[in-house]
Amino acid sequence: MSSDAFPTRIALSEALDIVRRIARARRLEGECIATSRADRRVLAADIVAPVALPAFDNSAMDGFALRHADLSAEGETRLRLAGEQFAGPDLGLELAPGECVRITTGAPLPRGADTVLIKENAGVADGEVTVPAGLAAGANVRLRAEDVAVGDVVLRAGQVLTPARIGLAASLGIDRVPVTARPTVAVFASGDELVEPGLPLAPGQVYNSNRDQLMAQLRQLGLEPVAWPTLPDDPARIEAVLADAAENFDVILTCGGVSAGEKDHLPRWLQAHGRIHFWKVRMRPGMPVLFGEVGRALVLGLPGNPVSVLATFTALGRELLDALQDRGEPRPRWRARLASPWRKRHERLELLRGQLAQGEDAALLVHPNPADGSHRLAAAANSDVLIVLDEGARDYATGDLVEVMPL
Secondary structure, X not given: OOOOOOOEEEOHHHHHHHHHHHHHHOOOOEEEEEHHHXXXXXXXXXXXXXXXXXXXXXXXOOEEEXXXXXXXXXXOEEEEEXXXXXXXXXXXXXXXXXXXXXXXXXXXXXXXXXXEEEHHHOEEEOOEEEEOOOXXXXXXXXXXXXXXXXXOEEEOOOOEOOHHHHHHHHHOOOOEEEEEOOOOEEEEEEOXXXXXXOOOOXXXXXXXXXXXXXXXXXXXXXXXXXXXXXXXXXXXXXXHHHHHHHOOOOEEEEEOOOOOOOOOOHHHHHHHHOEEEEEEEOEEOOOOOEEEEEOOEEEEEEOOOHHHHHHHHHHHHHHHHHHHOOOOOOOOOEEEEEOOOEXXXXXXXXXXXXXXXXXXXXXXXXXXXXXXOOOOHHHHHOOOEEEEEOOOOEEEOOOOEEEEEEO
16 A cells, blocks of 8 residues: 555654644534533533622631621620521621621621631620630631632633533533533444454454443543444455444544554555545554544544553544544643663654552652553553653663653
């Protein structure tokens, strides 16, 4: 296959640039959904506060609302207990000089009150409250709009709706939010050697782990992928099945069939019926990864080894899906120090499996897993990060600082 029409053996950074550019050009349409069901969705428009937070001056503690001007500057003060205001409807109470009101957390302050004495510090007897010296003006009071003012932009397009952000929107009375539609994703594994878990294996066969692993990775992102039957090593059947998926899904993810062997039919199919944006990235594992488009769908072809699927989806697949949703917040990447030395013998960028830990100085440490083969799925199952080792062979020493990508 000629590679003149598309880049090949490119750096991971270049591959990421291509994926983001192509996917953002296909950004999905927006929709409005219930705030209560919007977790992990990406906002499609800014959210402007229609009300203030707090909406009124209120007490931050259980205690007694009072006028600070009534307090003695040198000793304790006795105030007449004139009523009570609990959280709920404002009773319209107003303090006269020398009065206080029993109040609970979140209750509106009576008119004239500007300070709250916490219950534990008060003395109550014979209808009077004793206030100790030293209470600061404005203590234990939440002022109207001190958190959010009417008209503030509280959430911005491109942000992911976390539980706290959903809580903020709900606290403003917003029951529906504009979000980018979730991409529809078709998932395929390929190869005549694959057998579904639970069935007996014949000699030369292996269980289809890639599809279940990839489906789990997608569901972890809040998506609802569709698992398709295994693609056989038959070009005509591959073409028929993928043509159907290409007209009905935003993204096609495949596992296997993207290298240069006699049974690797996907690059030829994509070049014949769509467009290849790149094929092969200078990374380990996952070098044969394929990216292009056909019909309605963007196509990301992942290699067949299970750790390659894990690594290439983490590095490229998540970015593809984020860009389609116009996510504006990058996924976290951390810096950690190697807990043991590592000899990198090849030139490609490496995504090495590892486990995070915390050192005695509270700095992050990462333990590389010595089982670095792309078929070593047990090692990947015992890892929680990918360690990013830049291009070029070199020896890494204990304590060297490296980038890690959370799994």
